[in-house]
Amino acid sequence: MADPTEERELLQRARRVRRLLRVKPGSVDLAGTDPRSTPGLPPARPADADPKSWSRAEVARIGTRIAAGQERLFASAAVGADRRRALLILQATDCGGKDGTVKSVVGTMNPLGVHIKAFGPPTAEELAQHFLWRIDRALPGAGYVGVFNRSHYEDVLVVRVHSLVPRKIWQARYDQINRFEQDLASDGLSMIKVMLHVSYAEQRERLLARLDDPTKRWKFNPGDLDDRDRWDDYQEAYADALNRCNSKAAPWYVVPADRKWYRNWAVANVLLAHLEEMNLTYPDVALDIPALRARLASGEQEVNKR
Numbered sequence: 001m002a003d004p005t006e007e008r009e010l011l012q013r014a015r016r017v018r019r020l021l022r023v024k025p026g027s028v029d030l031a032g033t034d035p036r037s038t039p040g041l042p043p044a045r046p047a048d049a050d051p052k053s054w055s056r057a058e059v060a061r062i063g064t065r066i067a068a069g070q071e072r073l074f075a076s077a078a079v080g081a082d083r084r085r086a087l088l089i090l091q092a093t094d095c096g097g098k099d100g101t102v103k104s105v106v107g108t109m110n111p112l113g114v115h116i117k118a119f120g121p122p123t124a125e126e127l128a129q130h131f132l133w134r135i136d137r138a139l140p141g142a143g144y145v146g147v148f149n150r151s152h153y154e155d156v157l158v159v160r161v162h163s164l165v166p167r168k169i170w171q172a173r174y175d176q177i178n179r180f181e182q183d184l185a186s187d188g189l190s191m192i193k194v195m196l197h198v199s200y201a202e203q204r205e206r207l208l209a210r211l212d213d214p215t216k217r218w219k220f221n222p223g224d225l226d227d228r229d230r231w232d233d234y235q236e237a238y239a240d241a242l243n244r245c246n247s248k249a250a251p252w253y254v255v256p257a258d259r260k261w262y263r264n265w266a267v268a269n270v271l272l273a274h275l276e277e278m279n280l281t282y283p284d285v286a287l288d289i290p291a292l293r294a295r296l297a298s299g300e301q302e303v304n305k306r
């Protein structure tokens with residue numbers, strides 16, 4: 001993408017989408033956020049364009065920039081002393097589109113520099129530790145982009161809804177999470193927290209699709225229906241997590257996610273805006289280039305003589 005005007009427009013739009021989706025302090029309104037809405041979508045899309053193919057092409061275009069940022073981040077850590085890293089946290093109910101987002105958006109990056117981790121129910125070893133222990137161990141190292149499919153937020157979501165620990169314990173976790181995230185941010189970790197917001201009706205459609213389609217059936221977990229029965233409790237727990245753990249250091253975004261093509265496009269924009277904000281550049285490399293060139297040239301002659 002050489003055209004500077006096109007590039008500038010792409011960035012401006014990414015920043016705008018990010019601003020629109022950002023949870024404003026203390027005011028998340030999930031019930032008032034339409035999961036089918038499409039904030040920030042450019043009006044100039046070709047009227048007859050199929051939104052899915054439009055989105056695929058756009059995500060590829062945005063992805064080129066994302067990958068460029070990622071490479072600079074990786075290079076800065078590999079060669080310099082830059083310890084910065086990024087972390088994309090994906091939270092959603094079952095069928096919310098976390099896996100699809102990893103495939104479509106995270107897939108635009110070089111797998112070499114990406115560190116993906118999914119969190120399921122804690123193991124016996126993990127349960128014996130503080131709830132942030134397994135999270136800490138899974139954080140991306142310098143230069144990496146980490147992706148969490150679920151996260152420490154499960155410890156104030158599923159754990160709260162199903163009373164897996166006493167109220168007093170999970171209540172104290174919001175402050176613990178805030179301290180943890182603040183420390184990480186001061187240490188050079190750029191965090192992007194995304195809640196994929198799907199509707200009750202859309203979840204039903206997706207669950208039915210999993211039952212109907214033999215290639216999707218393996219994803220169906222009957223236990224997901226127990227969580228579905230507690231939908232309102234989850235929405236309330238999400239609202240609390242988004243309100244209580246939302247800071248400049250670790251901002252939350254709510255992405256309307258009933259339309260997969262919008263979801264992918266929106267997350268790609270938010271990710272791009274974050275990476276651009278990091279002002280990533282290639283590291284200065286101290287090499288004696290003339291001497292190295294000369295050495296390569298002389299080696300060439302040796303080989304040719306043989």
Ligand code: AMP
Nearest residue numbers: 094119120121122150154155158159164
């Ligand atoms: P999936 O993402 O579909 O593979 O499902 C992972 C399951 O692990 C979900 O049902 C989560 O609620 C559950 N899970 C993740 N973290 C925790 C946690 N800290 N405590 C209990 N269950 C969890």
Ligand code: MG
Nearest residue numbers: 094223224227
């Ligand atoms: Mg579940």
